[in-house]
Each structure stands twice: as structure tokens, then as C-alpha cells.
Amino acid sequence: MPGLHFLANPARFRRFSQRALPGLALATVLALLVGLYMALIQSPPDYQQGETVRIMFLHVPSAWLAMAGYALLAALGAALLVWRHPLAALMARAAAPVGACFALVCLLTGSLWGRPMWGTYWVWDARLTSMLLLFFLYLGHIALSRAYDDSDRGDRAAAILALAGVINLPIIKFSVDWWNTLHQPASVARLGGPAIHPTILIPLLWMAGALLLLFILLVLLRTETEIDRRRLEIAEAA
Amino acid sequence: MTPVLALIARDLRLVWRRPGDVAVVLAFFVVATVLFPLGIGPEPNTLSRIAAGVLWCAALFASLLSLDRLFAADYEDGTLDLLLLAPWPLELAALAKCVAHWIVTGLPLALLAPLLGVAFGLRHESLWALTASLLVGTPTLSLIGGLAAALTLGARRSGALLALLALPLCVPTLIFGAGAVETLAMGEDFTTHLLILAALALVALASTPWAMAAALRQAGE
Numbered sequence: 001m002p003g004l005h006f007l008a009n010p011a012r013f014r015r016f017s018q019r020a021l022p023g024l025a026l027a028t029v030l031a032l033l034v035g036l037y038m039a040l041i042q043s044p045p046d047y048q049q050g051e052t053v054r055i056m057f058l059h060v061p062s063a064w065l066a067m068a069g070y071a072l073l074a075a076l077g078a079a080l081l082v083w084r085h086p087l088a089a090l091m092a093r094a095a096a097p098v099g100a101c102f103a104l105v106c107l108l109t110g111s112l113w114g115r116p117m118w119g120t121y122w123v124w125d126a127r128l129t130s131m132l133l134l135f136f137l138y139l140g141h142i143a144l145s146r147a148y149d150d151s152d153r154g155d156r157a158a159a160i161l162a163l164a165g166v167i168n169l170p171i172i173k174f175s176v177d178w179w180n181t182l183h184q185p186a187s188v189a190r191l192g193g194p195a196i197h198p199t200i201l202i203p204l205l206w207m208a209g210a211l212l213l214l215f216i217l218l219v220l221l222r223t224e225t226e227i228d229r230r231r232l233e234i235a236e237a238a
Numbered sequence: 239m240t241p242v243l244a245l246i247a248r249d250l251r252l253v254w255r256r257p258g259d260v261a262v263v264l265a266f267f268v269v270a271t272v273l274f275p276l277g278i279g280p281e282p283n284t285l286s287r288i289a290a291g292v293l294w295c296a297a298l299f300a301s302l303l304s305l306d307r308l309f310a311a312d313y314e315d316g317t318l319d320l321l322l323l324a325p326w327p328l329e330l331a332a333l334a335k336c337v338a339h340w341i342v343t344g345l346p347l348a349l350l351a352p353l354l355g356v357a358f359g360l361r362h363e364s365l366w367a368l369t370a371s372l373l374v375g376t377p378t379l380s381l382i383g384g385l386a387a388a389l390t391l392g393a394r395r396s397g398a399l400l401a402l403l404a405l406p407l408c409v410p411t412l413i414f415g416a417g418a419v420e421t422l423a424m425g426e427d428f429t430t431h432l433l434i435l436a437a438l439a440l441v442a443l444a445s446t447p448w449a450m451a452a453a454l455r456q457a458g459e
Contacts, residue, residue, distance in 0.1 A: 165406075
């Protein structure tokens, strides 16, 4: 993949990202404004969930991005271990807290939605529990990558962890599903149902796109910061 | 195979000469388990209901407790450098360390658990299920814990970090381990649970030695 290797050079990446950032930031703000208008004002309240359905416009994309973020961490981990891609380590360091934040937003909004809909802030539903475990995997990655005085060591250890985590995620998901059906059979109302009406689906997809832009923007910004931090580290060591 | 057996024998000899290390882990397991009735109350039905989960969680914590020394002693005294230079695969050496760890923690925990199960009022057949599930499940804990130990080698606050890394990855084993006992208590067949536990152990056996060796090579650099 020539594109990846082209960006492997941090200085070249900076030139690329600095050119891309202003436009990306503008696009993110516009997309979020339009998306929030569609989600909070334009779309009708759900006939069952009422106004609380609007939480879903933030909740569902956050869940998608939290999962995609972990896949990104694993891909960056592989790039670091296989090709010793120098930027992959910095980007993984930048992306992990962003992904963790999306997982946390997903959990918090889900909890706020659960209070009026299920009558409780938390149930040990299979999906809630797997998202919580995904959040813990993020925390482990963040803690491990920052646990060494030698940051190269932390980056590579975290890369191995991300790969081990991504192999384990489907197993964890499967076992939590199994555990949930063993403990509490279908006592919980299920979101979604057979089909989502376009008046809900379009704002949802729009918000997903806007939050994806936000995710990319934050990761790029934080990667730049990481590059600066590494330069300072090297300058201090020299 | 000889170097692997030699390495296992060496680790067992080291433990044999300082049996206190194993005793502390087993004592932790007993004390941690005994705290639950004290916290929850002595009501027999409640206790026998939660026994499997409590014993499995306590076994999980106890096996993590001893893991932070798994590679650390070898790292500090230079044995790890010799293992890195040795002409046989580091993967096998890492696996041998985990096997030794399982023999001195997983195995005694599985044998000790039924005694505590009696105190929780588990029925006779549930005790067998508990031992069987721990025998099949604890190797996974040793392997995943070994990976976490290798990753945190030389890190700051490595003990707490090790637990943070290993616990989420051990969730499937915990679910099916405690689930095996519970299924039997409901009068159903628990073979499926044991088979899945065995499958988890085999996946860990096939995958963690590579990751452990990769982590140990970085530690040795």
C-alpha cells in the first residue's frame, strides 16, 4: 500500500495533515450543525420512545465508532509490528483515548436513555456488558502504552495487546451473549425492531458521518501533538 | 522437548525450595472466598446460589496474584537473556513458564475449591463440576495472565496494570467456568460448557505463546 508508506514519514504526514486539517475542521463543524438540527429539531419523536429517541442519534454512532476505533488500533498495531511503521505508534497513542471517549459516551448516553425507557440506569444486557468490556480493553491499551519510561517499548507492548484484544473481542461478545441468555431471558425491550423509518434513519446516518469526521479530526490533531511530543523527548535526550 | 521439561522442572524446583509463595496464593484464595459469606450473610440458599461465581472469581484473582513474578525474576537476574540467546524457540520457553505456573497455582486451586464449596453448601455433583471446570479453565488463565505478565515486564505499577490487561480477556473463561457449575445445579448437562472451556484453552494455547515471545523479545532489547 503505497499510500500508507508515503505517510510513514512524520514530516511528510505533518505537511499532509496541516493542509487537510482546516478543511476537515470546517466540514466537521458544518456536518455536526446540520446533523444536530436534523436529529434534535427536524426529526419526529418516536411513537414508542417519544423524545428520548434523540439520544440514539448520539448513542448508536458512538458505539459504531468505538468498535471501529478498536479495529483501527489493531490495524495500527499490526503496521507497527510488521513494518515498524513509525507513524503507526504515534497514531495509536493518539487514537486510543478518542476511541475510549466514544465508548464512554456510548455507555453514558445508553444509561441516560435506559432510565426513562427501561426504568433503570444499568441492566446487565449483553450489549451493554460487551461495550463496558471494550471500554476496559481501551483503558488497558492506554495504560500499557504509557507505562514505560521508554515510550517505544510501551508502543510495541500496546500493539501486541491490541492484536490480542481484537482476536478476543468476538469471543468475549459471544460469551457475554451466551451468559446473558443464561441469566435473564429476554426481559429487556429491544431497540430497533424490524426496520427503522427513514425520518429516523437519515439523521442517524448523517450523525454517524459527522461523528466519523470528528473522530478523524481528533485523531489527526492528537497525532500532530504526539509528533511534537516525540520531538521534544528526542531533543531532551540529546 | 527436553529443554522445555528442564525449564518446567527448574521452575518447580524454585517453588519447591520456597513453598511460601504458593502457600500465600492459596491462603489468599481461602481468605478472599471466606469474606463473601461475612459480607453477604450466612443464608444457605443465597450462598449456594453464588458459590460457583464467587469461587471462580476468587480463583481468577488468586492466579493473577502470582503472575507478576512469572517473568520478573528471570528478567532481573539475567535468565531471560539466556533464554533469548538459547537455540530453541522462545515461544516454547514462555509456554513452559506458563505450564509451571499452572502446576503450582491452577492445579492446587482446582483441588482446594471443592473444600470451600462444601462450606458454601454446594451439592456433591456441583463440587465435581467445580473441580472439572477449574481444571479445564485455569490453564487459560495462566496463559492469558502470562501474556499480560510478559507485556508489563519492566513497566511502572506492573501488578495493577497486569490485572487491568488480563481481567477483560479472562471474561469468557469466567462465564463458562461458573456457568458449568450453575448448569449442573439446574439439572442439565454441563459437557457443552466444559467443551467450550477446553476450546478457549486451546485457542489460548495456540495463540498466546507467540504474543508472549514477541513481548519478551522487546523486553530483552
